[in-house]
Amino acid sequence: MNFDLSDTRQMLSDTLRRFLADKYDTGLRNALVEDPRGYSEEIWASFAELGVIGALFSEDAGGFGGEGGDLAVVFEELGRAGVVEPLLDTAVLAGSLIADLGNDSQRALIEEVIAGSAHLALAHGEPEARYDLSCVTTTATTDGGQIRLNGRKGVVMNAEAADYLIVSAREAGGSYDAEGISLFVVPAEAPGLHLMGYGLAAGGRAAEVTLENVTLPETVRLGASGAALPALEAAQARAIVAQMAETLGAMHTACEMTQDYLMTRKQFGKPLGTFQALQHRVAEMLIEMEQARSAVINAAGHLTSDDRDKQISAAKALMGQVGRRIAEESIQMHGGIAMTQEYELAHIAKRIVLADHRFGDADTHLERFIQLAVA
Amino acid sequence: MDLTYTPEEQAFRADVRAFLADNLDARTSEKVRLGQELTKAEMEGWHATLNARGWLAQNWPRSHGGAEWSAVQRHIFEEEAARAHAPRIVPFGLSMLAPVLMKFGSEAQQNQWLPRILSGEDWWCQGYSEPGAGSDLASLKTRAVRDGDHYVVNGQKAWTTLGQHANMIFCLVRTDPDCKPQEGISFLLIDMNTPGIEVRPVVLLDGTPEVNEVFFDDVRVPVENLVGEENKGWTYAKYLLTHERTNIAGVGFSSAGLDSVKRIARAANHNGRPLIENPHFAARLAKVEIELMALSTSNLRILAAAGAGRAPGVEASMLKVKGTEIRQEINDLARRAVGSYALPFASESLEGSNQPLPDPYDAGAVTGTYFNNRKISIFGGANEVQKNIISKIALGGRT
Known part of the structure; x- marks a missing residue:
């Protein structure tokens, strides 16, 4: 066993940390949260230039990383700085699906993603689906070499910025059947594709997506007909690893800020951090954070193993629980200052808490863990 | 001991309920239910409505134009008002300053200030x-x-x-x-x-x-x-803080919040079944409801003692700690219940943010409320300060 980062990953981590420390402050990020675009094109271009996007893809797909450990290194840094740029959606979620299922012409899109010139979104979840990946009611019908899509997708991240949306639709079976789900690469300008966009509490933007007789040539199909669920599960597993690493980075920032604040803020004539009641709570936060770090390492290290789903669910259940505790304790121990929007911790805490609202919350993964552990 | 409401108290509840049904503006009530910010005029309007009925200054003596309600009456009103999504009574003049004056x-x-608090001047x-x-x-x-x-x-x-x-x-x-x-x-x-x-x-x-x-x-x-x-001034401030805490348990808010979570969890779907049937979610819900049932009685016990002239001391601190924990847990459940629809957010400062956000469960600003209510364990004497008060009294003098 070896828990050290490889030289390449260490270098990537250092470069990204320096870049973000230099460029990405609270003022910039909070402006982006309220920006109608939701992210900075300049920062995005820098990520491409620094190789940050390429590190999220395997060599086979045209990148130079793509393993769990690469995702973890990049996203932990993004989380520390509270980056809102949609790397998770473009590169990890949608990017993984194209790398996994795409034909040569579709995989050419990855080159553009790595170069920073293309944005993607995965339009999969539906308003009724909650966190169930197999719940798809959007339909795809084939008629004379044309695919016709109809349905509605909810909270589609990065939909407005995306040049292409990867849309899931059902070609066979009932609403919750594992079989019968297919994927399609839908260009943003396709007639019948409607977006209602909005900002998100933790930064970034999403949209409610309606597909009304979106008619496209059969070439937009991504992968085999009716067999997309395993690829969706694999892409979601990668996204969970990335998102957990990001949350871990954010938790690190929350703990650091709390430790600093407790030793700076004086009440009753001494630093708050000299009160034992608070000292113990800081200690508990740090203990929990080490647990979280190990959970992320477990998940990242099992992305390609048979044990993947159990490891992922174990980690996501733990992160949901630890995240809430660290976010709430950080705010509480800061007091009023952490309630203000312009204070860095406010955004960081929202990131940590709201991470539990993507890809299944702590309860959903606890439930899946129980099923997998019993099986 | 008698846990039942007297016929008079039951009649009072019916009065309150009828009053709320007749006088609470539907638009204002909807805004409260959805966790939207009220305008100054809406808050003042509610005060005026209550004042016209003589129910604005609930804990004031009649000599000053108050309702002089018993602890149980106040509890009943709080519960009914929260369930009807009435605006909260802005406490600063009515229940913080007035008792000090x-x-x-x-x-x-x-003579100068009390009538102007009632009139809204x-x-x-x-x-x-x-x-x-x-x-x-x-x-x-x-x-x-x-x-x-x-x-x-x-x-x-x-x-x-x-x-x-x-x-x-x-x-x-x-x-x-x-x-x-x-x-x-x-x-x-x-x-x-x-x-x-x-x-x-x-x-x-x-x-x-x-x-x-x-x-x-x-x-x-x-x-x-x-x-x-x-x-x-410190003596007066401490006196004010005990009055600030008479409603500190927030039982009414919690009851209304719990109803709202249940409604959302019946509408939300989890693996093809209503979320409220999911054992993990149901267990979280049950635990907090059990806590709230006990808190509600603690609140009444302490208010009854206060009504009998025993000033709430350490008990008020206990109500504050437990009451805010329960309320925050309910806010957490509401956010949890809406799944990915907890993520959308309308920024006040973003132009064009007037367009409605997707809200399939008609849940309102559950994420905003969850984050905003982190404040309740911080203000009015942080919960840590309350615990210091409790432990000082519990341990002091035992040497």
Whole structure:
């Protein structure tokens, strides 16, 4: 066993940390949260230039990383700085699906993603689906070499910025059947594709997506007909690893800020951090954070193993629980200052808490863990 | 012991319910239900409606125009009002300042200020906390120096809730810097329109401009606006804090919040079944409901004792800690219940943000409420301070 980062990953981590420390402050990020675009094109271009996007893809797909450990290194840094740029959606979620299922012409899109010139979104979840990946009611019908899509997708991240949306639709079976789900690469300008966009509490933007007789040539199909669920599960597993690493980075920032604040803020004539009641709570936060770090390492290290789903669910259940505790304790121990929007911790805490609202919350993964552990 | 409501109390509940059904404006109630910010006019309108019925000043004696309700009546009203999604009664004038004026104010002050609280002519805000004086309130530095028949006030107050609407502020100021911190504090009533006062809004983490900073620069306050004696303000402030805590358990808010979570969890779908049937979610819901059932009785027990003349001391601190924990847990469940629809957010400052956000469960601003209510375990004496009070009394003297 070896828990050290490889030289390449260490270098990537250092470069990204320096870049973000230099460029990405609270003022910039909070402006982006309220920006109608939701992210900075300049920062995005820098990520491409620094190789940050390429590190999220395997060599086979045209990148130079793509393993769990690469995702973890990049996203932990993004989380520390509270980056809102949609790397998770473009590169990890949608990017993984194209790398996994795409034909040569579709995989050419990855080159553009790595170069920073293309944005993607995965339009999969539906308003009724909650966190169930197999719940798809959007339909795809084939008629004379044309695919016709109809349905509605909810909270589609990065939909407005995306040049292409990867849309899931059902070609066979009932609403919750594992079989019968297919994927399609839908260009943003396709007639019948409607977006209602909005900002998100933790930064970034999403949209409610309606597909009304979106008619496209059969070439937009991504992968085999009716067999997309395993690829969706694999892409979601990668996204969970990335998102957990990001949350871990954010938790690190929350703990650091709390430790600093407790030793700076004086009440009753001494630093708050000299009160034992608070000292113990800081200690508990740090203990929990080490647990979280190990959970992320477990998940990242099992992305390609048979044990993947159990490891992922174990980690996501733990992160949901630890995240809430660290976010709430950080705010509480800061007091009023952490309630203000312009204070860095406010955004960081929202990131940590709201991470539990993507890809299944702590309860959903606890439930899946129980099923997998019993099986 | 008798846990049943008397026929009179049941009749009172029916009265309250009918009053709410007839007088609570539907649009305002909907905004409260969805966690949307109320305008000043909407809050004032609700006060006027209650005042017309004689139900605004619920804990005031009748001699001052109050309803003089029993603890049980107040509890019933709180429960019914929260269930009907009535706006909360803005407490600063009614239940924070008024009891202090009645106990320590001069007759002239009582005659001048109390009727204006009832009529809505004055909107009071509270000037207690400062940037450097939070949990340690006695370390406050805002200075008032006597100059003829005026005090000249300089300094800064923080976290002034709804101060943007206020025309009056009651303040703790330091009149003697050369003694124990608690002994040099006075209680002043200040007109917000006096030259030298500046109010700056502070946007909270849920995007709402709810609190303010208030700056005082050579603000001249007539000496007749001193309440009680100079340098005795700490005593009055402590008295006020016990009154601030009479509704501190927030049972009504929690009951309404719990109803709302159940409604959302019946509408939300989890693996093809209503979320409320999911054993993990159901267990979370049940645990907090069990806590709330006990808290509701604790609240009534403590209010009953207070009504019998025993001042709530350590018990008020217990209600505050447990009450805020329960409320925050309910806010957590509401956010949890809506799944990915907890993520959308309408920023006040973003242009075109008037368009409605997707809300498939008609849940309203559950994420905003969850984050905004992190404050309830911080303000009014942080829960840590409450625990210090409890443990000091529990352990003090046992040597």
